Amino acid sequence: QALTALIKKWVPPSLHHNQPQKKKTYSMEAVRAAITNRELINYYQPKVVVATGEVAGVETLVRWQHSDDGLVTPDQFIAVAEAHDLINDLTCLVLTNALAQARVWHQAGLMFRVAVNVSMDNLTSLDFQDLVVNLVTQAGVPPQKVVLEVTESQLMGDTRIPLEILTRLRLKRFRLSIDDFGTGHSSLAQLRDIPFDELKIDQSFVHRAWADETLRAMYDASLALARQLNMEVVAEGVQDQDDWKLVRETGCNLAQGYFISGPLLADDFLDWMKDWQKRLRDGLITKP
Ligand code: C2E
Ligand code: MG
Ligand code: MG
Numbered sequence: 001q002a003l004t005a006l007i008k009k010w011v012p013p014s015l016h017h018n019q020p021q022k023k024k025t026y027s028m029e030a031v032r033a034a035i036t037n038r039e040l041i042n043y044y045q046p047k048v049v050v051a052t053g054e055v056a057g058v059e060t061l062v063r064w065q066h067s068d069d070g071l072v073t074p075d076q077f078i079a080v081a082e083a084h085d086l087i088n089d090l091t092c093l094v095l096t097n098a099l100a101q102a103r104v105w106h107q108a109g110l111m112f113r114v115a116v117n118v119s120m121d122n123l124t125s126l127d128f129q130d131l132v133v134n135l136v137t138q139a140g141v142p143p144q145k146v147v148l149e150v151t152e153s154q155l156m157g158d159t160r161i162p163l164e165i166l167t168r169l170r171l172k173r174f175r176l177s178i179d180d181f182g183t184g185h186s187s188l189a190q191l192r193d194i195p196f197d198e199l200k201i202d203q204s205f206v207h208r209a210w211a212d213e214t215l216r217a218m219y220d221a222s223l224a225l226a227r228q229l230n231m232e233v234v235a236e237g238v239q240d241q242d243d244w245k246l247v248r249e250t251g252c253n254l255a256q257g258y259f260i261s262g263p264l265l266a267d268d269f270l271d272w273m274k275d276w277q278k279r280l281r282d283g284l285i286t287k288p
């Protein structure tokens with residue numbers, strides 16, 4: 001932040017490329033109030049089985065329905081919550097909402113898994129484990145249907161306590177997922193030490209990997225590694241027909257991305273499913 005301030009001071013405004021006009025940083029008080037007043041809402045993005053098109057589950061992605069600024073994306077407030085000890089409250093709210101929605105889907109016979117993003121700052125005390133277990137027990141959702149996504153680049157430094165918390169949750173049958181795989185500095189060590197069930201190949205190694213030898217080598221290597229370690233593999237950032245063709249031809253298990261669907265409100269999910277099933281019937285997943 002000091003660096004950003006320096007750059008702002010010395011670099012002419014026309015060169016402030018990294019400061020998009022519409023992005024705003026919110027104060028701790030504002031983020032706290034958003035959590036207390038339940039202004040955070042859950043969106044859901046489908047994760048589909050590549051071979052069949054079936055919906056395996058959803059990832060929940062939080063948004064802030066702000067009274068003045070409209071729909072605010074997580075990059076504008078998660079870091080604030082992390083920095084001011086609000087992240088456990090935020091994660092609990094998001095998880096509570098997601099579990100209530102999972103119940104609705106499960107009661108309708110749609111046995112989706114629900115994935116929730118967990119911050120490294122959630123994994124600093126064993127209390128977090130109890131919070132998660134209590135919420136899931138209260139909601140009556142089987143832990144096997146709850147996926148905890150942890151971003152790989154956050155898994156750095158001293159990971160003894162996070163490792164302990166994740167391992168305990170794994171023993172309680174929660175599913176663990178390593179998110180944005182390939183973007184961190186310690187990928188292999190984390191895979192060695194933590195019993196992940198799922199590996200999500202970062203979108204930067206998926207989208208257009210069919211067109212670029214370097215990306216393709218990284219995509220292939222991540223896929224092979226996950227298979228060798230008996231993990232399910234999710235391709236993130238499947239954005240067009242060619243990306244979809246790549247994940248199909250390489251036998252990736254699951255896919256997620258704008259080609260399938262962006263994040264949706266729960267109310268729009270069943271309409272999207274109808275539309276997706278129609279796209280499948282119309283030949284989207286027939287062999288090339
Ligand atoms: P993530 O967990 O890696 O989520 C994927 C992000 O990529 C989402 O952005 C999603 O909307 C976007 N995305 C999905 N499909 C595509 C695609 O085909 N192409 C491209 N370019 N992007 C795609 P979003 O919702 O803005 O979330 C950004 C990040 O914020 C997430 O990355 C996650 O790390 C974090 N986040 C989101 N919700 C939560 C939350 O409830 N708690 C915590 N701690 N972090 C969250
Ligand atoms: Mg994620
Ligand atoms: Mg990701």
Ligand code: MG
Nearest residue numbers: 151179180202
């Ligand atoms: Mg990410």
